[in-house]
Amino acid sequence: MRIRVLGSSAGGGFPQWNCNCPNCDGLRKGTINAQARTQSSIAISVNGDDWLLVNASPDILKQIQQTPALQPARSIRDSGIASVLLIDAQIDHVTGMLMLRERNSRLPLLVTPEVRSDLSDGFPLTRMLSHYCGLDINELPVDGTPVDVPGVQGLQVQPVALDSKPPPYSPFRGNPRKGDNIGLIIDNPETGQRVFYAAGLAEVTPELLALMQSASIVLVDGTFWTNDEMQKLGLSPKAALDMGHLPQSGPGGMIEQLDKLPSSIRKVLIHINNTNPILREDSQERAELTKHGIEVAFDGMEIDF
Template sequence: MLIKVLGSGAGGGLPQWNCNCANCSRARAPTGTLAARTQSSIALSDTGDDWVLINASPDLLAQLRAHPELQPARALRDSGIAAVMLCDAQIDHVTGLVMLRERTTPLPLYATRSVLDDLSGALPLIPLLGHYCGVDEHPIALGVPFTIAPLTGLRFTAIAIDSAAPPYSPHREAPVIGDNIALVIEDVATAATAFYAPGLARTSESILTAMRSATLVLVDGTFWTDTEMIDLGLSGKRAADMGHLAQCAANGKPGMLDLLDTLPRTTRKVLIHINNTNPILDPDSDAHAIVRAHGIDLAEDGMQLLV
């Protein structure tokens, strides 16, 4: 299984267009030492020819230009993107669907029923695309393994996770099962698995079991502390309020670092969906050193992971 990190940042990327925090300022400076990050998305393949796009970020066109192997040029109009799968209906994970409107056949779209409903009503991207390429909807059943043609070498299983629905969703304040999912992706030939959850607020026994059996865990790295945005004066919300488990423990509850420490030493642990304010992005920071001391990597745009 080949995984390409198309984008590793949280909503807004790095630098965020209207942000002058320390990280954004350094990333924007001509002599800055922080690499720019686009908004989170990954692509998966079993052979390197056809790919499943997991989440479609607003930066999708730039991401595709940076990865020419996703454009195999087998015909006059072609793409290596066989399908798109969504972990949620957040703006930074679905806006890129509009960028695929020039497709010549309906776009295969895999998502839970609640996500498809949000994209048919509150944020009507599916009806919008109906005026262009059209959408071939594939509702995901939780806990039921499935494959996506022509990538028959990969098997996917969606697990419901506890996180937040988008602000525009009619069930923002009353979450429903399926608003957010984590994915277990299995290489059929080798039985190796990857666990992917760019948004994770809390854990469950099913989540812990999946993480502990995975070869690779690619997981929510949004915030360093639960009060990060409050401390910077950028928001009145905690990380948990926005559907994210911070790296540091808070209020007597373990953080993401504590959770990842419980995984087998052989598991590769990578943080993705990293917010522009997170101090772990600064390679000279104490926070970065702590994460690395825990044996955890930071996803970067263009990173390639072989599972």
């Protein structure tokens, strides 16, 4: 099995179109050692031809152009994207669905009932697409039951409920429901390897830590370095935890949590905000991650398992 990181940045991408923070300004001017990133999304395949798209970011068209496997050209109208799974209803994870409207058959979509409700009401994506390609909606349970992925033979995913927040437009923003945000467990029965994926994560509970410890690879939230990162830069009054993201540094942070995992587990951060100093490949913060055996995802990264 293979995971392809289509986009490794948080919402807005890197550089963000209207941001002049030291990272974005430095990347545009070529004064920092960093590479551009599109908004967070991965694709998973068993055979290299049929893919599950996990999150459809606003950058999906660029990501398809940069990934020939997603456009195999087997017929006059074709796509390697066999199904789409949305881990939440955040705008930077769902608006790319609108770019897939030209599909010439109904698009299988896997979502929890909670995400479906937000995408039927607050941001009526399902209703809009019913006038174009149409959707075959498969509701995901969050009770640990593995689910077969339509169109991707041999691929099962196990949804895991996470402690995070639904999008700001959701009426449940201040009162999150189980199922507003999920992670995924993907097992390869042939190799015995397991991937744990969670692009949005506000807390690592003992139960979640046990699941991470059972994995061969963890691909988890790398949005912010510090809890007050956006506040210090004057970009937002909200802290990282207010936005549903566990920062890497500080007591109880992601580094401390990942240090609890065996050294044999591969640890990768994804969904990295444009303000995060780990984007600079020669930064002290990146060196700190390396010291702890933690990688930083990049667009085009491939993980075989």
